[in-house]
Amino acid sequence: MDKIRKTVQAMQGYVPGRQPKGRFVKLNANENPYPPSPKALEALGKTAADSLRLYPSSSAEELRQAASEIFEVPADCIVAGNGSDDVFTMIIRSFLDEGDTLAVVDPTYTLYETLAEIQGAKTERHPLSEDYALPESFFESGAKLKILPNPNAQTGTLFPEADVIRLCESAKGVVVIDEAYALFAGSNSLPLLKRFKNLVVTRTMSKSHSLAGLRVGFGMSSPEIIEAFNKVKDSYNLNAASQLAAAAAIRDTEYTAGVVKRINETKDFFAKALASLGWQVTPSGGNFLLAKPGSGDAAGIVAYLEQEGYLVRHFNTPRLLDKIRFSIGTTEQMEKLIELLKNKE
Ligand SMILES: Cc1ncc(COP(=O)(O)O)c(C=O)c1O
Incomplete structure (x- = not known):
């Protein structure tokens, strides 16, 4: 056609x-084999008639407030997404023009490359070493955007914090650390947000919070970058029930x-x-x-x-x-x- x-x-x-x-x-x-927090299920049950009749908060205000308390990141440095996949759409739309380059490692989560393709951007794949360590070429790349899951998808590899710091220091553009699995690893890059203005950290409620079906994720960065995400995101990207249930789940640490x-x-x-x-x-x-x-x-x-x-x-x-x-x-x-x-x- x-x-x-x-x-x-x-x-x-x-x-x-x-x-x-x-x-x-x-x-x-x-996915997580255990049910979500009972508090999330209770919040879902209580979703009042009015909160379905009306549009939801377009900025997921209460949910971002809950995330801010738990992640210890200011609310204006957080955007909520319809799953973290939605946050990756915001990221690609915000940083890549047609013909620009995204750098990823290989193997990794392949959605990043698909989203770049939709935007008309190119993807550079940097093969991980035999034991799945980051290759020098990934640090050296001048790509406008680098996305790295930590731990890595498919392999599970946890890259050391020193690698993330080196990536942020050496990047010509923006570095995204996808922390979908960070709670299982017990280590994360959130404290680095204060130090690096070119860093974006993403999280999801799909894995450790057993809410893959609800579709909730977050992007965290500087207020300037979050402002850009708010411009390119779909206006009511999170429904009312997701916002309520996810806020309850995230607080149930x-x-x-x-x-x-x-x-x-x-x-x-x-x-x-x-x-x-x-x-x-x-x-x-x-x-x-x-x-x-x-x-x-x-x-x-x-x-x-x-x-x-x-x-x-x-x-x-x-x-x-x-x-x-x-x-x-x-x-x-x-x-x-x-x-x-x-x-x-
Ligand atoms: C590395 C990574 N990031 C993000 C996602 C998707 O997360 P979400 O369900 O929040 O869209 C996955 C799903 O498997 C993943 O492996």
């Missing part, structure tokens, strides 16, 4: 993890810490169990593990697990083809998974 923009015709589009209905144990999209602790404990158990079966396990700061089976037949194992009712993630890219990414489920689910893998041997 020639009416569609050439860039859009040429692009493949982002491929999300499958969301089939029914009998599967879903370990393919880094004790509940979130409990869930994160359980998932990290299960991750440690699962990593040890996989290693004892001869898998090569990549150390992970996230709620998932990337691992390579001794047999090398990742695709065969993924198909077998699906038959047994377990969905896991297999990426059809050269460096990930021989590996599987397992989101961490409940301890019972991961114990059962280990039994299934033993039976396959």
Whole structure:
């Protein structure tokens, strides 16, 4: 269809993890196996008739206030998004003109590149080293925008704070640190916001807060950058129910810490169990593990697990083809998974 923009015709589009209905144990999209905070569910139930009849706060005022208290970042340095993916749209719209360059590492979360493509911008991919450390070329790149998840998506690698500092110091443009998994890693870059005006930190409620279905994320930076995000974002980007429930969930720090602790404990158990079966396990700061089976037949194992009712993630890219990414489920689910893998041997 020639009416569609050439860039859009040429692009493949982002491929999300499958969301089939029914009998599967879903370990393919880094969702959280535990329910969200009861306080979030209570807030959802109380969403009054009036708050649905009227438009929501376009700036998600109360939610940003709650985020400000918890993250210890001023409210005018925060924007709320319909998931952090929405914040990445704001970021790309704000910093990249057609023909500009985005720098990312490889492998990583591929949505950044898709959004840059829509904007008509180019993407430079900088391959991580054999053990997934940042390459020199990523620091040296003069790209207008660099986006790095920390911990990294797909691999789980936690990059040291010194790397983030070096990136901010050496960048010609803006550095975005995507902290979707930061609570699992127990380390973050928020304190660096005071020091670097070219830094943006993003967060999501989808992982540690069990609210992937609600779609809530945040971008944090200097007031000037947040002002730009407010200009390019969709006007009512967060619905009223999301704003109320997410504000309650983010304040329930004790509940979130409990869930994160359980998932990290299960991750440690699962990593040890996989290693004892001869898998090569990549150390992970996230709620998932990337691992390579001794047999090398990742695709065969993924198909077998699906038959047994377990969905896991297999990426059809050269460096990930021989590996599987397992989101961490409940301890019972991961114990059962280990039994299934033993039976396959
Ligand atoms: C690194 C990374 N950032 C962001 C997201 C998406 O977050 P959200 O659900 O807030 O859009 C994901 C989802 O898997 C992710 O892996």
